[in-house]
Amino acid sequence: MAAAVGMARSSLAKIETGARGVTALELVAIARELRRRVEWFVEPGPPSIVSYRASRSGVATQVIDDELDRLARDVEFVVAEVPELVDGQPGQQPLPTSMAAADVLAAKARSLLKLSAREPVLELSRLVTSIGLLPFALPLGEGADAGTVLLRVGGVSVVNGDLRVGRRRLALAHELGHYLIADPYTTDWRVASTEADALEARLDRFARALLLPEADLRERWAQWSAGGDEALRDVAVRAGSHYQVDMATLARRLGELELVDGRQVNEIRGVRTKKADIVEKNLVVPRELEPISLPRTYEQAVLRLYRGETVTADRALGLLLGTFDEESLPDRPEAPESEIWAVTS
Amino acid sequence: MIPDVVEAELRTGAVQNDHLRAVLDADWIEVIPLDTPEHLSAFAYYEQRLVGADGRNVGECGVLALAETMAHAVAVVDDRVAGNAARGRNVEVRRTLGLLCDAIREGLLTVPLVSALADDLMRDSYRLPFGPGGFARWADENGLT
Incomplete structure (x- = not known):
């Protein structure tokens, strides 16, 4: 550090222990080396x-x-x-x-x-x-x-x-x-x-x-599932896209609301949205x-x-x-x- | 007087621009280290407004910090943001051109010389409230000659 900022090691040590002050010039060099702003050394920052x-x-x-x-x-x-x-x-x-x-x-x-x-x-x-x-x-x-x-x-x-x-x-x-x-x-x-x-x-x-608000998810999940012509994965892809959540989160939520059973939770967790889903279901990618x-x-x-x-x-x-x-x-x-x-x- | 950070900028600049050595060698310019807590605190205040990742404008911060922690000091800075930052702080700011006008009034410099200098300043992207040759015209109209 001392070499990088062009100071004697003993001077830097003294600055660290407070035995000697530091000049703006030295602080600018130290700040640059540590990729900080001078402000960081001088102002305490937000109380939190x-x-x-x-x-x-x-x-x-x-x-x-x-x-x-x-x-x-x-x-x-x-x-x-x-x-x-x-x-x-x-x-x-x-x-x-x-x-x-x-x-x-x-x-x-x-x-x-x-x-x-x-x-x-x-x-x-x-x-x-x-x-x-x-x-x-x-x-x-x-x-x-x-x-x-x-x-x-x-x-x-x-x-x-x-x-x-x-x-x-x-x-x-x-x-x-x-x-x-x-x-x-x-x-x-x-x-x-x-x-x-x-x-x-x-x-x-x-x-x-x-x-994934409960009432809305319950209603939509029932609607999406009711069609019967879509596999569980397709319904999950649709739901994930609608709420813009990942499959693990969706699976977890459906599980905790008891909309799906444990086996289905695992299945949904493993679902990957494919490019084909995006085109066929006309999904918007957030x-x-x-x-x-x-x-x-x-x-x-x-x-x-x-x-x-x-x-x-x-x-x-x-x-x-x-x-x-x-x-x-x-x-x-x-x-x-x-x-x-x-x-x- | 110049603060230590300006001296350092001059030393760096003098490697490529030899004429800057004249400033470093001038015996009437005193270099003051910014080393008190007041200096550093004021320096940080200006740094917040003027300095980005590349570390430019550290000199302006030093000048303003030095001037505001000294009685009867005037900071000479040309950057408009630097001037704005000093507003509301206890520091008087003047621009280089103001000093040059003083010199004209005292017969040390001529209007054409200062006008050419002002045009040079503008080429270096100093934003001045007139175009090329504008200083001479203004000086004429306002009886500076």
């Missing part, structure tokens, strides 16, 4: 991150922790300049203490998202921004499925974009649960497989109930939360800051996580002639 870090001192941070930290800071900065980006945050909902309570929370979420009891949740990632949760999809490979951090107002979720689309949506639905019960900081490694943790299992149930994706409202706020000359092009591109290049930024207006006095005085 500060207390999370304090509670886990000595534990190695994971990629998702770094991404949440970076995004929480970026979003807080943008929100401070464009407050309408986060319009408010719903009041804290009670922790679900049973599966039935998880269903109640899902119904509450539907009403907050202004969804009728029977609508499939299309564009979940857009809907949640209306209640102050900003979801980002980043490629996290084998890392966590998702994570959420509460801001002073609103929250930020990161979803692992390397999951398949159904799993990405399920993960975001699960994160919405954390957000509604106002969990300050959470990372989820394997959504829908944490039976040991009662709360996580209930939030998985919440996610399924949100994406692309939600493809990495790298940012909330549209956030992108709009950043572009506004760029247009209004609150941030430089470099900074705007950074806030947009490299999804734009300089050419794709809007043109800034010519400097008004009246400004000549400001320039020359």
Whole structure:
């Protein structure tokens, strides 16, 4: 590290122990080497991150922790300049203490998202921004499925974009649960497989109930199955596409609502949607939360800051996580002639 | 005065642009390290607005951070975003052209020279509120000559 930033090892050690201060010049070099912003060393960041870090001192941070930290800071900065980006945050909902309570929370979420009891949740990632949760999809490979951090107002979720689309949506639905019960900081490694943790299992149930509303699913499943000319797999493909969920989630939900038996649960879990299904059944392939994706409202706020000359092009591109290049930024207006006095005085 | 980060930018630049060495060698320019918590905090504030992944504009952040933590200091920065960032902070900002106008008034520089310089600045994508040759015209109309 010392060699990389052109310092004596002893100087770096002294900076680390606090025996000597650090100059901006040194900090810029250290930050560049560690791929951080200087801000990260100087400003504590959102309180939820500060207390999370304090509670886990000595534990190695994971990629998702770094991404949440970076995004929480970026979003807080943008929100401070464009407050309408986060319009408010719903009041804290009670922790679900049973599966039935998880269903109640899902119904509450539907009403907050202004969804009728029977609508499939299309564009979940857009809907949640209306209640102050900003979801980002980043490629996290084998890392966590998702994570959420509460801001002073609103929250930020990161979803692992390397999951398949159904799993990405399920993960975001699960994160919405954390957000509604106002969990300050959470990372989820394997959504829908944490039976040991009662709360996580209930939030998985919440996610399924949100994406696959019981009354609607019962009715449609009966209708789709009634035709009789389609095999179970075809009905499942139809249902999965209608609600935009993966087969494991659908199977699980059908099982818990006792719409199918154990053998059928296993069969549905093994179903793969084929290209032929998409053509023959005329299905729409959802692309939600493809990495790298940012909330549209956030992108709009950043572009506004760029247009209004609150941030430089470099900074705007950074806030947009490299999804734009300089050419794709809007043109800034010519400097008004009246400004000549400001320039020359 | 220049902050340490500007000196570093000049040193990097001087490898390719030898004339920058004149600034580094000037004995009337003092280099100030930004090393107090106030410096670093102000630096981070400007970094949030000006600096992206490629690390450009660190110099502007340093100048503004230094000026706002010193009494009676004036920050000279030309970037409009940098000027906007300083608004509402306790720092006076001037642009290079303002200093050049002072120099014209004091008879140190001529209008044609500064006008040519302003045109050069524009070529380097400085956005100025007039076109090529516009400075001379404005100076004429406003009695700077």
